[in-house]
Amino acid sequence: MNKTVLLQDLHQKDYKETWDFQTDLLQEIVDTKISNRRNNLTEATKNHFLFVEHPHVYTLGKSGDLSNLLLNEAQLAEKGATFYKINRGGDITYHGPGQIVGYPILDLENFFTDIHKFLRLLEETIILTIAEYGIKGTRSEGETGVWLDIGTPFARKICAMGIRSSRWVTMHGFALNANVNLGYFDNIIPCGIRGKAVTSMEAELGKKVDIEEVKQKILKHFKALFEVDELLIEG
Incomplete structure (x- = not known):
């Protein structure tokens, strides 16, 4: 099992270009797995972790409801935002400047074959990270x-998640609101969940974070929780 992860920081990059790049990386891993099984080979599959910051964009998951986007095409253009219906799980979310987006593209057969565990460890990665800033994050059952x-009238989301997997290879990931403009969330029903607000590290701390x-x-925390052997910077 290959537990080395190749790390790339794409900085600010268009959503569709990044989606295509993720798809190519996933397909390369899947092709290796298919070739191994067909030809009785043992070539190691790669694992990737991408950081990126997207220009203003709204994305709707495959099971999402378009009515959760509260803007028409003209209003999207006015706000300088784009919209994509995509192939991850979950409903609608927003990405934009000041948000830390992470896309782990892992062959889970190198780690564990459990999508539920994968999501819980991603959540734990963020929970431990924001705890270092004195922010107490938690999970919400079924969300x-x-x-x-959670469990109070002030429940609010600080990090959204949605993934896709094929042959145990993951793509998409998490979006942590660091210094993001929360006003853009007013144009959607975030994750299709009414009555719960969205927050950021900046809003909670009263100052921007590094x-x-x-x-x-x-x-x-990702390296420790996923028992990664090595994170190698690529590109």
Whole structure:
């Protein structure tokens, strides 16, 4: 099993270009697995972790409801935002500047074959990261992601998650609201869940956070929780 993960920070990159790039990486891993099984080979499959910041974009998961987007095409253009219906799980979410998006493209057969565990460890990665800033994150039963003050009238989401997997290879991932403009969430019903607000690290702390520092903390916890042997910077 190959537990080395190749790390790339794509900085600010268009959503569709990044989606296509993820798809290519996933397909390369899947092709290796198919070739191994057909030809009785043991070539190691790769694992990737991408960081990226997207320009303003709304994305709707495969089971999502388009009515949760509260803007028409003209209004999207006015806000400088784009919209895509995509192949991850979950409903609608927003990505934009000041948000830390992470896409682990892992062959789970290198780690464990359990999608539920994969999502819980991703959540734990974020929970441990924001705890270092004094923010107490938690889970909400039946609602993937990381939340604050669940069980109170002030419940709010700080990190959205949605993934796709094929032959135990994952794509898509998490979006942690660091210094993001929360006003853009007013144009959707986030994750299709009414009556729960969205927050950010900046809003909770009353000051902007150092995004590069947060990324390093995410990687530290990701490496420990997933028992990664080595994170290699690529590109």
